[in-house]
Amino acid sequence: MIAATIDHTLLAATATEADIRHLCAEAKQWHFAAACVNPLYVSLAAQVLRETPVRVCTVVGFPLGATTTAVKIAETIGALEDGAQEIDMVGALGLLKGRAFGRYRDDIAAVIEVARRFPGVTVKVILETGLLTREEKQMAARAAAEAGADFVKTSTGMNGGGATVEDVKLLRATVPDQVRVKASGGIRTLAQAQALLSAGADRLGTSAGVALAREERRRHAANPVRGIERDDAED
Amino acid sequence: MIAATIDHTLLAATATEADIRHLCAEAKQWHFAAACVNPLYVSLAAQVLRETPVRVCTVVGFPLGATTTAVKIAETIGALEDGAQEIDMVGALGLLKGRAFGRYRDDIAAVIEVARRFPGVTVKVILETGLLTREEKQMAARAAAEAGADFVKTSTGMNGGGATVEDVKLLRATVPDQVRVKASGGIRTLAQAQALLSAGADRLGTSAGVALAREERRRHAANPVRGIERDDAED
Numbered sequence A, B: 001m002i003a004a005t006i007d008h009t010l011l012a013a014t015a016t017e018a019d020i021r022h023l024c025a026e027a028k029q030w031h032f033a034a035a036c037v038n039p040l041y042v043s044l045a046a047q048v049l050r051e052t053p054v055r056v057c058t059v060v061g062f063p064l065g066a067t068t069t070a071v072k073i074a075e076t077i078g079a080l081e082d083g084a085q086e087i088d089m090v091g092a093l094g095l096l097k098g099r100a101f102g103r104y105r106d107d108i109a110a111v112i113e114v115a116r117r118f119p120g121v122t123v124k125v126i127l128e129t130g131l132l133t134r135e136e137k138q139m140a141a142r143a144a145a146e147a148g149a150d151f152v153k154t155s156t157g158m159n160g161g162g163a164t165v166e167d168v169k170l171l172r173a174t175v176p177d178q179v180r181v182k183a184s185g186g187i188r189t190l191a192q193a194q195a196l197l198s199a200g201a202d203r204l205g206t207s208a209g210v211a212l213a214r215e216e217r218r219r220h221a222a223n224p225v226r227g228i229e230r231d232d233a234e235d
Helices: A017-029 A039-048 A069-082 A093-097 A101-115 A134-147 A165-174 A190-198 A209-222 A224-234 B017-029 B039-048 B069-082 B093-097 B101-115 B134-146 B165-174 B190-198 B209-222 B224-234
Strands: A006-010 A034-037 A055-060 A086-090 A122-126 A151-153 A180-184 A203-206 B006-010 B034-037 B055-060 B086-090 B122-126 B151-153 B180-184 B203-206
Touching (some): A034 A039, A034 A086, A055 A069, A055 A122, A069 A086, A069 A101, A069 B069, A093 A101, A101 A134, A165 A180, A190 A209, A203 A209, A209 A224, B017 B034, B017 B209, B034 B086, B039 B069, B055 B069, B093 B101, B101 B122, B134 B151, B190 B203, B203 B209
Parallel strands (some): A006 A034, A034 A055, A086 A122, A180 A203, B086 B122
16 A cells, blocks of 8 residues: 555645645545644644544755754754654755765754654655755765664755656665655656655655555556555565 | 845855855945845855945745744844844745734744844845735735834745736835835846836845846946936936
């Protein structure tokens, strides 16, 4: 089931409380891994999703990654106190581009360090692969892994390109096994989602989760035997 | 001189320290009103621009406006301690869209309140007009004025459309005289810049400031008498 891999995401600036309630209801109904919302809505999402298995995910330093480490820390603590269980932080691309790799890593490490004070929190580091060279993608992924990230994540979906199979393969080959990969940005079809999972993605960030889960259900309903065979082959 | 109206702006996620030094040098050379950088670079810009008349401007809650008020406050205080003199904050569009006008205004007022603890600070409130209806633009501008904003500002330049003459006229007509208007987003030509100023803008946020100032200088050099006449006519 693809649903278990999906962070059901709504980060548009214009999203209202009603939109967030709708997102959370869908996440619960479809058994998505998490609902991903802006910090403004973490307390609402945590309230709506209380006593469900759906995790509350939010973003830090989003989408530019260009605020200070101190502000990223404050944003992380605030979100975790509000009930977030997953933090998708954006690395400081400008430091990476300026080859200040130590400062790039330290910014990430500082956020992870405060997040670790809260039990069971997952931290994902958004690299924004669409704006990086191949070498920068590798440097960024290594820095995030060194800093203790649970996931490296491809994209914000707001700057430059989204997730590609090639980038997911590169990140998977770059980080140690225990670091997972989240593909995000522009994921719209089931075929695309499955290709990213096959390439090594563990989680998908998308606003099209309901459409993907529906498409998967339709295919299984139309071809139940082939569906089971395919599932067996993937095990 | 158009230069005095320009906030020379570089907010790209990929901007490096070298890019910011270059921006600040240009701002100094061309006598722009301010250099506008992400919070990550405020301390660098403040150091480079020390003992110049160019003000250091930064952004808060940028570009989505969807972090919490507490984080916007922390970001504002951090930026002012780092040496910023102008704060361009993004209002919480989701609250505005959800017609939570009181909460929309209170978020802005909280940032302005902490900014007022620092002498001589200018606060601009980014409305993101490209994503708003005419009524929402008016509600947002009134809320910003009530909250004590020095400026209402059209756009982040990153979500939806940029500054239009129509929007500048609408904002000018909506806020009291003492509240100024900053036009920003997509300003690329001198004709466009002059049209926005004629419509009531007091400040322009653009990354094309050097090109605009050069174009103005070329025109005055080519037609000095006409240039002087035009200046006289505008007085």
